[in-house]
Amino acid sequence: MTTPKPAFANTAFQPHLSRRQQKKALFEKAAREQAGYANDTAFRRVERQYRSRVPPPDLTDVLDFRPGAPNTPALAARIVPIALDTEDSNGYWAGLGASPPTQGYMVRNFPGLIVIPGCFAPDVQRRLIKDCLRRYAVPPAKSNLDALYLTPPEGLWNRYKREGAGEAKPEPVTRIVPTPATEKGKEDEPTAVTAGALIPRLRWVTLGYQYNWSAKEYFLDAPQPFPAPIGQLARAVVGSIHDVGYVAADGPDLISSPRHTWLSSSAEPADEPTGYVHRYDPAGYEPEAGVINFYQARDSLMAHVDRSEQNMEAPLVSVSLGNTAIFVIGDESRDTPPLSMYLRSGDIVCMCGPRRRALHGIPRVLEDTLPDYLTSTDDVLAEDFEWDSFAAYMTTTRININVRQVFNKDRQPPSGGIEP
Structure with a gap:
């Protein structure tokens, strides 16, 4: 049986750049160094x-x-x-x-x-x-997330694990600070995100x-x-x-x-x-x-x-x-x-x-x-x-x-x- 990947499993950094990306990075680096x-x-x-x-x-x-x-x-x-x-x-x-x-x-x-x-x-x-x-x-x-989100009393990891085990109903973590889109009236409510998706932001x-x-x-x-x-x-x-x-x-x-x-x-x-x-x-x-x-x-x-x-x-x-x-x-x-x-x-x-x-x-x-x-x-x-x-x-x-x-x-x- 294959274990499903957690929500944060796809956040791995990909260090390999294409040749074009490498040339662009080198050009930008040289420009910064020249400018001081x-x-x-x-x-x-x-x-x-x-x-x-x-x-x-x-x-x-x-x-x-x-x-x-x-x-x-x-x-x-x-x-x-x-x-x-x-x-x-x-x-x-x-x-x-x-x-x-x-x-x-x-x-x-x-x-x-x-x-x-x-x-x-x-x-x-x-x-x-x-x-x-x-x-x-x-x-x-x-934590650094407190300024933006209402962290569950049990903590993000424990919430994520209980939801994954079916012990708790999946429930998004409420964002307490509106997103820029919300402030401009493009959304009615602040966005919410799952505990698993928030863990990499800790x-x-x-x-x-x-x-x-x-x-x-x-x-x-x-x-x-x-x-x-x-x-x-x-x-x-x-x-x-x-x-x-x-x-x-x-x-x-x-x-x-x-x-x-x-x-x-x-x-x-x-x-x-x-x-x-x-x-x-x-x-x-x-x-x-x-x-x-x-x-x-x-x-x-x-x-x-x-x-x-x-x-x-x-x-x-x-x-x-x-x-x-x-x-x-x-x-x-x-x-x-x-x-x-x-x-x-x-x-x-x-x-x-x-x-x-x-x-x-x-x-x-x-x-x-x-x-x-x-x-x-x-x-x-x-x-x-x-x-x-x-x-x-x-x-x-x-x-x-x-x-x-x-x-x-x-x-x-x-x-x-x-x-x-």
């Missing part, structure tokens, strides 16, 4: 490079943290392996049904960035993806303290409980990276832990004289707000700084799921060329110390990079019989879970707290 750009900073040039479709971008300078990855010698020399804390955080990882990671990476001349690649087993990744869609993308959590959902994107500040009068599983995940990560770092061979003796890595004496003179050790105490960490981003194939997130939190010392924890993305991160200036790296499904990035205030973004989601264990192969479906519809959605999707601490430890936030 109003925002021609070093950071913006890197973003434009990776967003280019024709010609395709050169990925030589994209850092790859996978063991044995084909990095250039210059890039490979910047990668610093670090041993993670597997003792104090072990209880949190066990509660997630995951094994604690033992190794992460930092980058020379780039203090504050910690990367833990391939942190989650395939079954844990699938569970996180399912939770993002059917557990967290549900009112009263706010771009973000906020967790915990809800965020006012227009005012760039948090709504503090009606905090939502922060999801316990995501809070536990963030605590596990913050515990794992405590007191990890690297020390330059000719720097002062900062070695007080087996989790401090010596740089070789052949380190270039440009390296930091002392290195970097992440010192934020996990006992003071409280996951209070977060954003789940849902990227489709042509989506991007331009350079920005997450600066609305009172506490800018706690690490920002980010988890990648689905298709691979190119992540760029610099410092506080747009005139500094950013570091570029791959973020694959199951990777974790922590922005700590000086990197917490750094410009960063996602200029590109790479098509057709979904791992086999997130597709609907027979082996995967044998382990997870309900994965088929999720696999169809993830074909063109990347999900990012981003967690922040909003308040300082001595600041008593409004009631709400962590979901039990």
Whole structure:
């Protein structure tokens, strides 16, 4: 029996252009470059490079943290392996049904960035993806669709699945903002759309303290409980990276832990004289707000700084799921060329110390990079019989879970707290 395709199965991006389309794209690109750009900073040039479709971008300078990855010698020399804390955080990882990671990476001349690649087993990744869609993308959590549509109380994914299973009568999601045609009197009522057709339009959902994107500040009068599983995940990560770092061979003796890595004496003179050790105490960490981003194939997130939190010392924890993305991160200036790296499904990035205030973004989601264990192969479906519809959605999707601490430890936030 053939499984019917979900409503969003035909939204896959087709990256192949005809020869005529390629010539047109190259002509338009040359015209833009000749005219110049109003925002021609070093950071913006890197973003434009990776967003280019024709010609395709050169990925030589994209850092790859996978063991044995084909990095250039210059890039490979910047990668610093670090041993993670597997003792104090072990209880949190066990509660997630995951094994604690033992190794992460930092980058020379780039203090504050910690990367833990391939942190989650395939079954844990699938569970996180399912939770993002059917557990967290549900009112009263706010989403980008709230300004246009009246989201069903059960959430779009749950409505779509119940209608598909015949458990609920198919019912369109009402558009609460008229279309331009409606405003001109060409239609009597605002248009409605099915839940399945709206799912690919979902771009973000906020967790915990809800965020006012227009005012760039948090709504503090009606905090939502922060999801316990995501809070536990963030605590596990913050515990794992405590007191990890690297020390330059000719720097002062900062070695007080087996989790401090010596740089070789052949380190270039440009390296930091002392290195970097992440010192934020996990006992003071409280996951209070977060954003789940849902990227489709042509989506991007331009350079920005997450600066609305009172506490800018706690690490920002980010988890990648689905298709691979190119992540760029610099410092506080747009005139500094950013570091570029791959973020694959199951990777974790922590922005700590000086990197917490750094410009960063996602200029590109790479098509057709979904791992086999997130597709609907027979082996995967044998382990997870309900994965088929999720696999169809993830074909063109990347999900990012981003967690922040909003308040300082001595600041008593409004009631709400962590979901039990």
